[in-house]
Structures are given as C-alpha cells and as structure tokens.
Amino acid sequence: MTLRTLAESLGLSPTTVSRALNGYGDVAQETRARVQAEARAQGYAPNPRARSLATGRAMAIGHVIPADSRHEIVNPVFADFIAGAGETYAAAGYEIVLSVMPEGDEAEGYRRLARSGRIDGLLLQAPRPADRRIALLAGLGLPFVVHGRASEEAAPYGWLDMDNRRAFARATRHLTGLGHRRIALLNGPEGMDFATRRAAGHAAALTEAGIAPDPALVRHEPMTEFYGYTAARELTGLAAPPTAYLTSSLLIAVGVRRAVEEAGLRLGRDVSLVTHDDGLSYLPNGTPGRPLFTATQAPVREMGREAAAMLLSAIAEPGRPPRTRLIEAEWVEGPSTGAAPR
Amino acid sequence: MTLRTLAESLGLSPTTVSRALNGYGDVAQETRARVQAEARAQGYAPNPRARSLATGRAMAIGHVIPADSRHEIVNPVFADFIAGAGETYAAAGYEIVLSVMPEGDEAEGYRRLARSGRIDGLLLQAPRPADRRIALLAGLGLPFVVHGRASEEAAPYGWLDMDNRRAFARATRHLTGLGHRRIALLNGPEGMDFATRRAAGHAAALTEAGIAPDPALVRHEPMTEFYGYTAARELTGLAAPPTAYLTSSLLIAVGVRRAVEEAGLRLGRDVSLVTHDDGLSYLPNGTPGRPLFTATQAPVREMGREAAAMLLSAIAEPGRPPRTRLIEAEWVEGPSTGAAPR
DNA sequence: CCGCGCATCCAAAGCGGTTTGGGTGTGCGC
DNA sequence: GCGCACACCCAAACCGCTTTGGATGCGCGG
Numbered sequence: 001m002t003l004r005t006l007a008e009s010l011g012l013s014p015t016t017v018s019r020a021l022n023g024y025g026d027v028a029q030e031t032r033a034r035v036q037a038e039a040r041a042q043g044y045a046p047n048p049r050a051r052s053l054a055t056g057r058a059m060a061i062g063h064v065i066p067a068d069s070r071h072e073i074v075n076p077v078f079a080d081f082i083a084g085a086g087e088t089y090a091a092a093g094y095e096i097v098l099s100v101m102p103e104g105d106e107a108e109g110y111r112r113l114a115r116s117g118r119i120d121g122l123l124l125q126a127p128r129p130a131d132r133r134i135a136l137l138a139g140l141g142l143p144f145v146v147h148g149r150a151s152e153e154a155a156p157y158g159w160l161d162m163d164n165r166r167a168f169a170r171a172t173r174h175l176t177g178l179g180h181r182r183i184a185l186l187n188g189p190e191g192m193d194f195a196t197r198r199a200a201g202h203a204a205a206l207t208e209a210g211i212a213p214d215p216a217l218v219r220h221e222p223m224t225e226f227y228g229y230t231a232a233r234e235l236t237g238l239a240a241p242p243t244a245y246l247t248s249s250l251l252i253a254v255g256v257r258r259a260v261e262e263a264g265l266r267l268g269r270d271v272s273l274v275t276h277d278d279g280l281s282y283l284p285n286g287t288p289g290r291p292l293f294t295a296t297q298a299p300v301r302e303m304g305r306e307a308a309a310m311l312l313s314a315i316a317e318p319g320r321p322p323r324t325r326l327i328e329a330e331w332v333e334g335p336s337t338g339a340a341p342r
Numbered sequence: 343m344t345l346r347t348l349a350e351s352l353g354l355s356p357t358t359v360s361r362a363l364n365g366y367g368d369v370a371q372e373t374r375a376r377v378q379a380e381a382r383a384q385g386y387a388p389n390p391r392a393r394s395l396a397t398g399r400a401m402a403i404g405h406v407i408p409a410d411s412r413h414e415i416v417n418p419v420f421a422d423f424i425a426g427a428g429e430t431y432a433a434a435g436y437e438i439v440l441s442v443m444p445e446g447d448e449a450e451g452y453r454r455l456a457r458s459g460r461i462d463g464l465l466l467q468a469p470r471p472a473d474r475r476i477a478l479l480a481g482l483g484l485p486f487v488v489h490g491r492a493s494e495e496a497a498p499y500g501w502l503d504m505d506n507r508r509a510f511a512r513a514t515r516h517l518t519g520l521g522h523r524r525i526a527l528l529n530g531p532e533g534m535d536f537a538t539r540r541a542a543g544h545a546a547a548l549t550e551a552g553i554a555p556d557p558a559l560v561r562h563e564p565m566t567e568f569y570g571y572t573a574a575r576e577l578t579g580l581a582a583p584p585t586a587y588l589t590s591s592l593l594i595a596v597g598v599r600r601a602v603e604e605a606g607l608r609l610g611r612d613v614s615l616v617t618h619d620d621g622l623s624y625l626p627n628g629t630p631g632r633p634l635f636t637a638t639q640a641p642v643r644e645m646g647r648e649a650a651a652m653l654l655s656a657i658a659e660p661g662r663p664p665r666t667r668l669i670e671a672e673w674v675e676g677p678s679t680g681a682a683p684r
Numbered sequence: 685c686c687g688c689g690c691a692t693c694c695a696a697a698g699c700g701g702t703t704t705g706g707g708t709g710t711g712c713g714c
Numbered sequence: 715g716c717g718c719a720c721a722c723c724c725a726a727a728c729c730g731c732t733t734t735g736g737a738t739g740c741g742c743g744g
Contacts, residue, residue: 001457002730013694018732028692045457049400050730053391053699060439065428076624079421086407086442095460096440097402100428115343115387117700118437224624225596226634251624254567254596261603282418282566282593292568344700355724360702370722392700395729459730686744694737699730707724714716 006044010035021046052117060095061085061311062119064110066126075126076223076251077300080280081147084304085123092312094120107136114140121315123147123307127193143318145311147303148193158314158322160307164194167296167329168201168246169208171274174294175244176209179340180272182217184242186231186252190220195248198276202246217242228255236263243340244272250283253293257336273336276329291334298329343386352380363388394459402437403427403653404461406452408468417468418565418593419642422622423489426646427465434654436462449478456482463657465489465649469535485660487653489645490535500656500664502649506536509638509671510543510588511550513616516636517586518551521682522614524559526584528573528594532562537590540618544588559584570597578605585682586614592625595635599678614679618671633676640671 007017012035020027020035027035038044052058063082086096097119101109110133113119121143124133131150134157146159168185175183185202188195199220203213217235221227228247235242236259247253253275260271267273272294277285279299286292310323349359354377362369362377369377380386394400405424428438439461443451452475455461463485466475473492476499488501510527517525527544530537541562545555559577563569570589577584578601589595595617602613609615614636619627621641628634652665 003732004730014731015694015696015733016692019693022732024733026692031692043453043457045454047395047459047730049391049395049459050699051732053389053395053701054730054732056699058391063440065425076418076421076622079418082440083407083442086440090442096442098405098424098428098438098440100425100432100438111385112387115385117389117391222624224626226626226628254600257600258596258603261600280418282564284566284568286568345702346700356701357703357724357726358722361723364702366703368722373722389700392729393702395731396700396702398729688742688744689740690742691740692738695735697734698732702728704727705725708722710719710721712717712719 001042001044003044003046006039006042009042010038056117058118058120059093060097060119061089061308062097062099062113062122064113064122064124065098065100076280076283077278078125080278080301081125081304081307083281084301085308086304088305088308088312094312107132110136111140114142121145121311123311128191129193129196131193143311143314145307145314147307149197151193151196156322158310158324160303160310160325160327162194162298162303162327162329164197165201165204167276167298168198169205170201170329170331171246171276171294171296172202172205173209174337175246175272175274176205176211178244178272178337179342180244181209181211181340182214182240182242183211183244183246184217184231184235185219186228186245186247186256187218187220188223188248195220198248223249223252225251225255225258228252228257229259230255232256232259233263236260242271244337245274247273247275250275250277250280250285250293250295253336267336268338270341272338272340275336277332285332285334291332292336293332294334294337295332296329297332298327303327343384345386345388348381348384348386351384352377398459400460400462401435402439402461403431403650404439404441404455404464406455406464406466407440407442418622418625419620420467422620422643423467423646423649425623426643427650428646430647430650430654436654449474452478453482456484463487463653465653470533471535471538473535485653485656487649487656489649491539493535493538498664500652500666502645502652502667502669504536504640504645504669504671506539507543507546509618509640510540511547512543512671512673513588513618513636513638514544514547515551516679517588517614517616517682518547518553520586520614520679521684522586523551523553523682524556524582524584525553525586525588526559526573526577527561528570528587528589528598529560529562530565530590537562540590565591565594567593567597567600570594570599571601572597574598574601575605578602584613586616586679589615589617592617592619592622592627592635592637595678609678610680612683614682616679619674627674628676633674634678635674636676636679637674638671639674640669645669 003014007014017035020032124144124146127146127148127150130152134150134153137144149159149161206213219231245256257267260267265271274294277295277297285295345356349356359377362374466486466488469488469490469492472494476492476495479486491501491503548555561573587598599609602609607613616636619637619639627637
C-alpha cells in the first residue's frame with residue numbers, strides 16, 4: 001500500500017493524493033473527502049522513512065543512555081523522565097530514538113547521531129558541571145535541551161532544571177532551625193552537576209547558620225538503598241554522629257531509616273531526615289496525604305513533559321534564543337523531622 | 343556530505359563508492375582503500391533514512407511503553423531491560439525506537455507501528471496470560487520476541503522468560519522445609535503473566551506440603567516499598583499472622599522488612615522472607631558476597647541482552663520457527679530466612 | 685470573441701542511498 | 715589474431731514520499 005497504488009485506485013496522481021492527505025489547498029473539497037475515505041478504507045499509512053527523506057524532518061527525538069551505564073547503575077530517574085517526555089512527543093507525532101553511546105569516543109558518537117538525520121533534536125540528561133557535549137551539540141546545529149544544567153558552561157543553551165541548590169539550602173535551613181548542627185549529606189555521585197549544586201546549597205545554609213561544614217559528613221555515591229544504610233551506620237558510629245540527614249533520593253532515605261532503626265533510634269525523634277523526592281512512580285513517598293519523609297519534591301515525570309515541550313518548540317522555531325526553565329521544588333512536611341535532641 | 347559529493351571528490355561513481363564502503367566485491371583493493379580513507383577524512387556517514395528506504399531495513403527495534411503507564415507506575419524493570427537490550431542492539435548497529443502507545447485502540451497502534459517501516463522487529467514486555475498483541479503481531483508478519491510469556495497463547499511465538507513458577511515453588515518449598523506453614527505472597531499486579539505463574543508456584547508448593555493455600559495471605563499490587571510495608575502491617579495484625587513472606591520484588595521486601603522491624607520483630611528469626619531479585623542496578627541485594635535477603639535471582643539486564651539477540655537472529659533468519667528460552671533463577675541464601683518459630 | 689484569473693490537477697524532479705544490468709579493458713588459451 | 719573469462723567500473727532505475735512549476739478548463743469582464 002503505497003501512495004502510488006492508492007492514487008491509481010482513485011484515478012488520481014500521487015501529487016494530488018499527497019496534497020489531499022496533508023491538508024494543502026489546491027484540492028477540491030469533494031476530491032479530498034474521497035481521498036481520505038479511500039485511504040482509511042485501504043488502511044494507508046505513509047512510509048515515515050520516505051516522508052522523512054523527502055521533508056528532511058525525522059519526526060523523532062534522540063535520548064541517550066550513557067555508555068558507562070554498562071558498568072554503573074542505570075539511573076532510575078531516566079525511566080520516569082522518558083515516560084513523561086514520551087507523552088509530549090506522542091501527542092505531537094514524534095517518536096523517541098534511544099541510543100546507547102558506544103564506549104570510548106563519546107564526541108564521535110554524538111556527531112554521528114547528529115549527522116545521521118535520524119533525529120530532529122536531542123534531549124541531554126545527567127550533565128556534568130563542565131560538560132563538553134553542550135558545546136559539541138551547539139556546534140553541530142542540532143536542537144537540544146538539557147535536563148539539568150552544566151554550571152561551568154558559559155554560552156547560552158536550553159535547559160530545564162530543578163533548583164537543587166535552593167531546595168537543599170532550604171532543607172538544611174529547616175534542620176538548623178530545629179536546632180540541628182551536625183547535618184550529614186548523602187548525595188548522588190560526584191561529578192554530576194545536580195550533586196554539586198545540592199552540596200553547595202547544603203554548605204551555604206550551614207555557613208549561614210554559623211556552622212562550619214564538616215567534610216566527614218558529606219558523601220557522594222550512586223544512589224542506592226544500600227549506600228544509605230552503610231553510610232548511616234558508619235556515621236552513627238562516629239564520636240559525634242550527625243543528628244540529621246539530608247539525602248539525595250528516596251532510596252537512600254530508606255536505607256538511612258533502616259540503619260537508624262536498627263540502632264534502636266527513631267526517625268523524627270532521635271534523628272531527623274529530609275530527602276529529595278523525584279516523585280518516581282514506583283517509589284512513592286508514602287501516600288498523597290501522608291508522606292513518610294519530610295522532603296523536597298519535584299516530579300521528574302512532569303519535568304520530562306516540560307523538557308520535551310521546550311525541545312519541540314526549539315525545533316519548530318530555529319534561531320530563537322534558547323529558553324531555560326527553573327523548577328522550584330515543593331516542600332513536603334513529613335514525620336521524619338523533629339527538634340534536635342540535646 | 344552525501345554519497346554523490348564524496349564520489350565526485352574521488353572521481354568515481356556513486357555505485358562504486360557505495361560498493362566499496364559496504365564491502366562488496368567488484369571493487370579493486372586499492373580503490374576501496376582510497377574510498378575508505380576519503381570517507382573517513384571527510385567524515386562521511388550514510389544517511390540512514392535514505393539507506394533504509396533503499397534496503398527496506400530500518401536498522402531499528404521497537405520497544406513499547408504501555409499507554410496506561412501514563413496513570414500507573416512506570417515499571418522499574420523496563421530501564422534495566424532496555425539498557426541490556428540496547429547493548430546488543432548497539433553492537434549490531436541497531437537503534438531503539440521507543441513508542442508510547444496512544445490510549446484506546448492499542449491494536450491499531452501496533453498495526454501502524456508495524457506498517458510504518460520504522461522498525462525491523464518488536465520487543466514485547468509485560469505480557470498478560472491472554473495477550474492479544476501476540477496474535478496481532480504474528481498476523482502482521484513483524485518479527486517479535488516477548489519478554490515473558492502469555493500462558494494462554496496456544497500458537498508458537500518467540501519468548502524469553504524466567505521460570506517464575508519454579509522459582510516461587512522452590513522458595514515456598516524452602517520455607518515449608520523450615521517449618522513455615524503460613525506463607526504470605528506479596529505479588530505483582532494481577533493480570534500480569536509473571537504474577538500468575540508466581541502465584542501458581544506458590545500454591546503448588548503449599549499443596550505439595552499438605553498446606554491449604556489461604557487466599558487472605560496472597561496480595562496482588564504494583565510493586566512499591568509502601569505496598570510491602572502496608573501489606574505486612576496488615577498481615578501482622580491477623581489473628582494468625584504469616585511466619586514467612588514471599589515478595590515479587592526487592593522494593594516490596596524492603597517495605598516488609600520495615601513493617602517487621604517496626605513491630606519489634608527480626609527478619610530471619612521471628613519472620614522469614616524470600617524475595618525475587620531482578621538484579622536492578624540501583625537496587626542491589628546487599629553486596630555480592632553479603633546478600634540482605636534470601637532471594638531467587640535473575641538479572642533482568644542480562645535477559646535484555648539475550649532477548650535482543652534472539653530478536654536480531656529472528657530478523658536475520660525469517661521463516662525459522664520461533665525460539666524460546668527459559669532462564670532458571672539462581673538461589674541466593676541470605677540472612678532473611680530461618681526456622682519457623684513455634 | 686479574447687484574455688485573464690481562478691480552481692484543480694498533474695508530470696517530473698528531487699531526497700540519498702542501493703542494486704541491476706550492462707560496458708570497458710586486460711590477459712590468456714588456442 | 716580471435717574469442718572468452720575476468721576484474722573493474724558505471725548509468726540508470728528504484729525505494730515512497732514531497733514539492734515545484736506548469737497544464738487544463740472554466741467563468742467572466744471588456
């Protein structure tokens with residue numbers, strides 16, 4: 001079932017059929033109706049490869065799974081983010097092309113992807129403070145939006161980010177306000193921009209409260225439950241253990257809670273905990289009205305939807321200066337925080 | 343940079359350049375070398391859309407995010423599975439096309455996807471016991487492999503599955519062997535084939551041990567930590583609470599542990615727990631030598647790699663009868679199981 | 685009656701590759 | 715010296731769609 005066969009069975013030229021189906025003028029009302037009816041009847045669907053070759057638009061967006069995920073953990077945030085972005089794409093008729101970057105020459109991989117014509121734009125995730133991919137993509141002329149930011153990148157580029165620094169400063173301030181002075185931070189992997197910003201927010205709020213940041217209370221690691229557990233166990237064993245924890249993910253928080261309870265202590269009374277909550281669908285923070293943890297929350301799925309919309313509009317209006325969008329995390333008061341014990 | 347311009351700059355015809363680059367005969371050694379060198383120098387990469395149009399192969403595999411994930415949870419298994427499959431695809435030069443199925447007419451969505459020519463094959467996830475998609479895809483002639491099985495599907499089709507029934511029967515038998523007689527099952531969502539098989543394994547092993555399965559001890563729900571916690575709390579409150587738990591995911595197990603410890607009991611002594619472990623990278627069962635839970639384990643990422651390989655070979659050899667592969671879960675002895683208290 | 689504008693429709697030229705079906709030139713056997 | 719096999723190369727058709735630049739026929743004003 002091609003455009004040509006459809007045209008023949010209608011006694012029309014491919015040109016007219018194409019124009020009729022794509023809503024162009026220059027086609028009689030009656031003819032258009034007849035074409036549409038026949039197309040539906042025959043179950044005709046244009047071949048996207050051919051269309052894409054002719055129009056130059058791929059009707060697809062690239063997302064990239066970083067190469068080193070082969071060895072490291074697959075970021076659990078990706079799935080929800082992509083699901084959110086996918087909703088927006090689907091509504092606009094776009095597909096997602098997921099490429100696993102081959103190890104080694106990352107730059108060459110992105111270059112090939114851009115040249116390939118398989119995608120009209122790229123969504124970049126998990127940026128580092130000095131992320132070379134941004135300059136690379138800008139140079140390639142492929143529209144892109146970054147989920148997160150690259151703090152050390154000077155040139156303008158499109159991004160959508162949660163205000164990590166402010167969220168973690170706020171959480172820290174909340175804890176100092178409750179009298180805590182030894183506030184541990186169990187952060188995500190070092191080298192990730194979001195982790196850098198969270199650490200900065202934490203440090204700033206401590207300094208602000210007249211507390212000297214203690215490097216022994218700050219950890220950077222891939223965000224697993226086990227990490228939260230072991231780190232909290234170790235910290236609890238210190239001569240001066242922290243009275244409060246700040247965690248970068250709910251999984252870490254769950255681990256901390258385990259360690260805390262195993263030590264016979266209770267969260268919210270003996271030890272306080274504020275976590276960031278990405279709103280992952282399979283890892284809810286309790287139920288809507290009854291959170292388990294005090295948290296800063298920014299649903300990553302919603303951010304996926306937003307970032308995708310930004311990218312689509314960047315593709316639709318080339319030449320426009322890149323847009324940026326900073327999302328404020330919501331504050332969720334839960335039972336895991338309380339006044340510092342003395 | 344097209345094939346034509348490259349050919350011109352080499353003083354050759356597009357035909358010869360194409361043959362030289364694609365490793366065909368009929369090209370002099372020296373010419374081939376010259377072409378390859380120039381292609382590399384100029385950074386030439388063939389346009390996949392054009393190539394795909396000409397060859398009829400898309401060099402892409404479809405994965406589908408179910409429509410209802412818009413409202414329900416995004417299966418955390420998807421990410422690791424896709425990462426595994428992606429490795430295999432990437433090595434063979436294939437991309438992943440992720441489509442979000444529009445709500446409503448699922449069949450039409452798959453039909454369009456098949457007709458579109460965007461993909462050479464499809465990987466189906468999360469099948470139901472009577473899954474219509476299988477007959478549909480078989481009828482469409484699009485190669486596909488199912489991750490999991492559709493138990494009520496009679497016609498042959500390609501699948502890769504973990505032996506859910508056997509794994510859960512084994513786990514149950516292990517518990518009855520320890521003297522447990524009230525063994526709760528906190529399963530995944532009802533309607534999923536894997537959940538059905540796990541429930542069957544559990545029930546069979548109970549019957550085998552002369553224990554009448556108690557419907558009050560079996561739950562079906564999306565697999566979250568919170569589900570594990572609340573279910574375990576409720577069950578603990580029964581007049582005759584279970585002395586052992588079987589959980590379908592590590593997240594559920596973590597929730598159960600929380601409820602158990604909150605009740606002042608200890609896992610492995612007062613209450614036993616065996617969980618299934620999908621080997622998700624961000625949710626490890628302790629560390630390699632020191633598991634947290636006794637578990638049946640089958641790394642889903644590895645299964646992604648395998649399923650992708652099966653699909654690629656199904657695409658390469660059309661007409662071959664579909665292959666199937668049953669993976670045996672490994673048994674991991676952890677500290678969460680012990681003799682039944684009396 | 686002529687010429688012009690308008691509404692429709694179409695032929696043909698791409699898009700950037702692959703592939704079929706010859707061409708050309710050389711070396712070799714007879 | 716002729717014919718043939720062989721190695722090498724190329725022109726052109728094709729994949730299925732979009733889009734440019736006309737063609738055609740009609741009604742209408744001058």
